[in-house]
Amino acid sequence: MHTVAVLALDRVVPFDLATPIEVFSRTRLPDGAPAYEVRICGPAPEVDAGMFTLRPPWGLAGLADADTIMVPGRSSNPPVPPEVLAALRTAAARGARIASICSGAFVLAATGLLDGLRATTHWAAAAELARLHPAVEVDPDVLYVDNGRLLSSAGAAAGLDLCLHLIRRDHGSAVAADAARLSVMPLEREGGQAQFIVQDPPPVPRGSELxxxxxxxxxxxxxxxxxxxxxxxxxxxxxxxxxxxxxxxxxxxxxxxxxxxxxxxxxxxxxxxxxxxxxxxxxxxxxxxxxxxxxxxxxxxxxxxxxxxxxxxxxx
Structure with missing residues (x-):
């Protein structure tokens, strides 16, 4: 069975954490069997999730043989623990698929794995991601980017789009369509992040001659x-x-x-x-x-x- 490990770091966004847990754990194959085993993994016995404290059942060892690793966003971006970066690099080296949701792209970019690749994050954080990681080609307009083994999505509901895309890659459109119906989501949404950005004209400094x-x-x-x-x-x-x-x-x-x-x-x-x-x-x-x-x-x-x-x- 395909194993999905969801990485829970301090300041994890609960919505981003819950999205892959719910979507993958509810996905069923045509014969009714579960399509995925889902693990919640963390580098410490307790994880600060803002409104509550999370106790991940799995440590970082749960990433060691996972087929897919999901990296949810965090409400702030403190330095990523070195052991987490090492675990993600090791997983990528053995061929695991790693996907970030929202500001989880900052964690994935910190590994260096996204260097030279296209990636996305929440549109409000895209400029900061590009500033901190200039080797990453940041696209703020799309809902998700698929580089094969490395993927990234925009914020909030775009995490659902990414999960459904992965299910379709793994098990085909019929299984993905059933998962979409359970999530009350279309299998594909029209447009990208640009439709959610307030399209104000470029600003000009106060007092400018223009x-x-x-x-x-x-x-x-x-x-x-x-x-x-x-x-x-x-x-x-x-x-x-x-x-x-x-x-x-x-x-x-x-x-x-x-x-x-x-x-x-x-x-x-x-x-x-x-x-x-x-x-x-x-x-x-x-x-x-x-x-x-x-x-x-x-x-x-x-x-x-x-x-x-x-x-x-x-x-x-």
């Missing part, structure tokens, strides 16, 4: 604005305006404007029942097709799917 024009762009983002018109507004040449924008916002005036329009569209999709094509015109896109393409590029999903996911919560 601050007045950015406020003006925000107020008039639905108008038909061109680069020459924006440049005339601030009394600059288009070349100078582009250069100043890149220096102070990291993007161009038109890209900043498009991001502002998408953010306005997100609000309208969440808070109104206006048809998508009408919203496209209200926020300043010349055609519904252009709006859908830009929205998908920025948010990672379609306007219709975004509304389906967020309309109920906003309305209530």
């Amino acid at each position: 601050e007045p024009v950015l406020e003006w762009l925000e107020r008039n983002s639905a108008d038909e604005l061109t680069l020459p018109a924006i440049a005339a507004r601030v009394g600059m040449s288009t070349r100078t305006l582009n250069r100043r924008f890149r220096e102070q916002t990291g993007t161009t005036p038109l890209q900043w404007l498009l991001r502002a329009r998408v953010r306005r569209a997100q609000h309208l999709l969440e808070a109104t029942d206006e048809p998508v094509d009408r919203i496209a015109g209200q926020v300043g896109f010349g055609s519904p097709t252009a709006f859908r393409e830009r929205f998908k590029r920025v948010v990672g999903t379609s306007p219709q799917a975004y509304r389906a996911g967020f309309r109920g919560a906003a309305a209530s």
Whole structure:
């Protein structure tokens, strides 16, 4: 039987810890037999889980012959005990599959195993992961990344997506679909993390010479604005305006404007029942097709799917 070891470290996030335990322990093969043996392993007899103390039944020895090791996130990222890093490296060397959930990517990255590979984590922690581990290619937009033996997922519910993906790899779509139904989850979700990130336009420092024009762009983002018109507004040449924008916002005036329009569209999709094509015109896109393409590029999903996911919560 395939053995899944769930690593419990101090400050483990209970949700991230429980996700692989519940999903894998409930998975059944077509004949009704359990698909996985699940172990909870920790480097100490007691683990601080914030709201409670956990006593893992297995020590790090439980990782020694595990087929898959799941590394849940932690609410903070203190140094990883050296014995944990050594155990993970040893497991990887013998061919074990290791997967992180949420900020568990920091633990996996600390082993050096992710160097040169693509990985993800919760979007709010992605920049910090990239800063601490520059050899890791951090992708903040996806729900999970599969490098074969090394995998990583974004936060919270993305851990479910990753577990279901692993089950499908191990036992096929039918078993994974049954596990998804038990979890009240689709087997695959449309889009990535981008749909959950507040898509504010890039900020500009207070007191900047661009601050007045950015406020003006925000107020008039639905108008038909061109680069020459924006440049005339601030009394600059288009070349100078582009250069100043890149220096102070990291993007161009038109890209900043498009991001502002998408953010306005997100609000309208969440808070109104206006048809998508009408919203496209209200926020300043010349055609519904252009709006859908830009929205998908920025948010990672379609306007219709975004509304389906967020309309109920906003309305209530």
